[in-house]
Each structure stands twice: as C-alpha cells, then as structure tokens.
Amino acid sequence: MSPEMVSAQQIASELNETPPSSAISLQMSVDNYLDVIRGVVDLFANKKQMDTIYVAATISSDAIKRVLQALDIDDSRVYFVDCISHIMMGATATQQDEQTTLVESPTMLENIMLKVEYLIRRSQSKDKLVVIDSINSLAIHNNNWILSEFLHVLVSGLRSRDAYTVILTVEEHSTPELNNMVSLVCDHGIHAGKKEG
Helix, strand or coil: CCCECCCHHHHHHHHHCCCCCCEEEEEECHHHHHHHHHHHHHHHHHCCCCEEEEEECCCCHHHHHHHHHHCCCCCCCEEEEECCHHHHHHHHCCCCCCCEEECCCCCCHHHHHHHHHHHHHHCCCCCEEEEEECHHHHHHHCCHHHHHHHHHHHHHHHHHCCCEEEEEEEHHHCCHHHHHHHHHHCCEEEEECCECC
C-alpha cells in the first residue's frame, strides 16, 4: 500500500484535544502541507474564533495568503510575522497590509519574538494560536544552541499567556537533533506525514 496522509480533520481534532497554553509539534510531509494549513488555521483556529499569529520562515506571507484564498479559508484573523520575504525579495519587500509585519532575516530571532509578543498583546480574542512555519527553515539560518534558546523563551512566554503554539517540522528536511530540540519544548506531537500502510 502507498503511504497514507493524515487528513485536515484529523489534525484539527487532535489539536482540539489539547488545552490552551499547549505547545504542539506537528511533523508533516511536503505533500500534505495544504491539509496541515487547512487543519490548523481553518478547522482549528477559525472554528474556535481565535487569532492566529503565523511566523512565515519558509514561504512568504504573500504566498501563504494566496494558499488560504485558494482553499477558501478566511484570513481576517491571521496575522503574519514574515522573516523570509526580505531575504527572497531584498529591498522590494514591503509591508503589504496591517496584518503583516516584516522581519529582515530569520536570524533575527529576538525581533521575531518581540513581534509575536506585540501581536499577542494586541489580540482581542480569548484564545490565540502561534504557528511557526517551519522550524527547519529557522534551523538553516541559526545554530542549534541559539534556536533552542529561542524556542524555550518563546514557548514559555506563550504558555504564560495561555496561547497555543504549533511548531511545524517538515519530515523530509529534519534531523534527529532538530526533532529532539522541538520535543523538549512541546507537550504533544502530531505526526501528519507519511504513514506506511
């Protein structure tokens, strides 16, 4: 049998079983990225009417917005901290709207943290979700020690504000060190990648 993917509905129902302030490691395959986005942003966060703060480190916030529109997902409560557009587009990367904040580089982890903190404080919704997409991309630009410290500080801060944290890991590009680093800060893991059947 061919590898079977976890559906968007299954991802959302697993997330629904976790209490606020949980940190969740979500291991996915490149092939089911769209299911992961639908499950996390639409079927989980939007259904619960929570604000989503999306840290875009792999593909630009513009590209993710186009994905959300193509999937018919309401993005009115999705706020982006985009730390990849500047590297990809250079000086032409400009802030598109009030829902997007640009950070010059994925190496500026402190800036990412400050922007996330600011958006959390500004949010009016009872529950909040922070998505890191993806830890693999941040690992390309930062050494493991610094990245590990960033995750600990960020997740602790989000826990104290009762926010959910979902850390996306692309299994095709992951390493045992990276998986270990993520599992140290997470309470729960969802494997949404390929399941050999």
